[in-house]
Amino acid sequence: MGGVSTPTPVGAAQRCNVDWRTLTGEGSNEPRSEDHVTASTAQGRDPASLRRHNLRALLRHLHLRGPTSRVGLGEVTGLTRSAIADLVGELTERGLVLESGSSQQQPGRTGRGRPPLIVSPRDERAYALAIAVDVDTVRIGRVGLGGNVLEEMTTQHEHSPGDPTPGLEQLARLVRELVTTTEASPIAVGVAVPGLVRDEDGVVTRAPNLGWHELALGQRLRESADITAPVVVGNEARLAALAEHRRGAGRDRTDLVYVSAGVGVGAGIVAHDQLLTGSTGYAGEIGHMITSPGGRACHCGARGCWETEIGADALLRRSGVVEPADRQAELERLFDRAERGDAEALDAFRQLCAPVAIGLANLINIFDPGLVLLGGLLRPLLRHAEGELRHSLERVRGLPELPVELGSARLGEQGHLLGAAEAAVSSFLASFE
The missing domain is CATH 3.30.420.40 (ATPase, nucleotide binding domain)
Incomplete structure (x- = not known):
């Protein structure tokens, strides 16, 4: 993720410059490396690595393109029907997706036979916790795999210029309150901030309007809110651009x-x-x-x-x-x-x-x-x-x-929040096992 770092585990740097065509399948008619990996195109990969790669490809497609039939997933990935069934079965068991019969007539169907099974993200369980920090306000919400905003709230930012401690305490409190009211823990946490975020380690090196300098925001939030999921920190404008590019006007x-x-x-x-x-x-x-x-x-x-x-x-x-x-x-x-x-x-x-x-x-x-x-x-x-x-x-x-x-x-005022969620989901997919 450009301009976004994932401190997982804390202190470990991870640089993720992403080709968005790889994630979305846009910009080319040729198979993309992330979405079209099959046994015939993955020579040298061990079976476990190939399986992880294909699980990520399915989740990535469902996140960016929404509910898709098994047949559609096969067409997108180039995998066989049996391979798709096996992968979808595992993702279902892990609580990340669910299957249901189609309620809509599919093109070319005569109305006879079984309707296709539709695979959808199980967003109530597979969700990112997104936070958008501004000088005057804090917006926090749960965004499901697939991009649906499940819940959100905006409150006044309790920050003290030059002292990040009151604001961090507020963020940790908001995170704990939101997580304790849900059935599942977040798959990842994304934070958008109005400042310079170092790509190498996710440290907010400078946020002039907040008075922050060299703040290891992700690490401190993990510790104070007792978060076990990856925490991704990025500049608010770049994350909003990411959201607009994936889900908005761009x-x-x-x-x-x-x-x-x-x-x-x-x-x-x-x-x-x-x-x-x-x-x-x-x-x-x-x-x-x-x-x-x-x-x-x-x-x-x-x-x-x-x-x-x-x-x-x-x-x-x-x-x-x-x-x-x-x-x-x-x-x-x-x-x-x-x-x-x-x-x-x-x-x-x-x-x-x-x-x-x-x-x-x-x-x-x-x-x-x-x-x-x-x-x-x-x-x-x-x-x-x-x-x-x-x-x-x-x-x-x-x-x-x-x-x-x-x-x-x-995306309006939700842009920063949705961008933080997109960064969090990308982090989750990058480390998915």
Whole structure:
């Protein structure tokens, strides 16, 4: 998983740069290495290793593509009917999938004979625990194998700037409360954070808006919440990009840039179906791209960073609110006013268009993505000031040869949570025995 590390066991580093085509089967008509392994294509593999590989392939397909007949699984994997039956039987015994008769007429069937057996993820038992940490809020939920959100809640983040202990204690409490109310333990835990996460070991090296430095978040959460499952930590924007690419507005696209603005600004870049991570896992820190040299001071220590121009505080300043006591409440009031057509609220969004366009133009010129998805407070910006934003973007781009589609992130506020869940499931599948 690009930009995501799995400390399992604690202290053991695991680097996972993933070819998303391998996981989804998209982007090629040829058999992919992960989804089409049979005895005839796996020379040199011992039987136990081959079986594990095929079990993972079935689970991966069911997670990404949903309920599938045994026949369909055979077509996807290239395995024989008897092999599929054997593998599905094991996964059923282990409580990961269930089988049922189809309630729908299948193409080409005359209505006679037994309906095909449909294999589905057993998401109530096979679920990931997902956590999305933001400066002001914490969102936590259970997401089943297959991507269904089983339950979730959002609460105020009890963090103390510079001291991660109160926030960690809150996360551990929320995890314990959620796990103790369910029948089964999670298969893995994913945590999305607004900061730099080192690819090598999953340490949050720096989260300026939280005041965190060199925080071994995964390890400390495992210890404080008594978690035995793998814990995966990743940057929130990159995980949201992963979720949009797998399940959202970018599902059928090979190249995209996802940009999200909140208190901070981040991005996830997908190129040729791969999430770009950089040499350390920090790629996508576009909020600290200098777009206004010598401008406002940023929490990172520099001046003129893009997030000082388009982040939540910048939007509130344009609406006349400076240093609010409750930033989230003020934002919600501003969004509500804009929805009701309040002229001052709409003008605040319009004023944001020019600085947003400058950063987007740079990203488009660098990555030629074909699709730019806007998340966080940029979603209502697109809704309320799309014309102004497109005009500003065309005025500063300068390269009309690079066609680009501008769209809204489909998963909305769930994007970070679902991205954390996707990272957790990938970790589970990578280590599945």
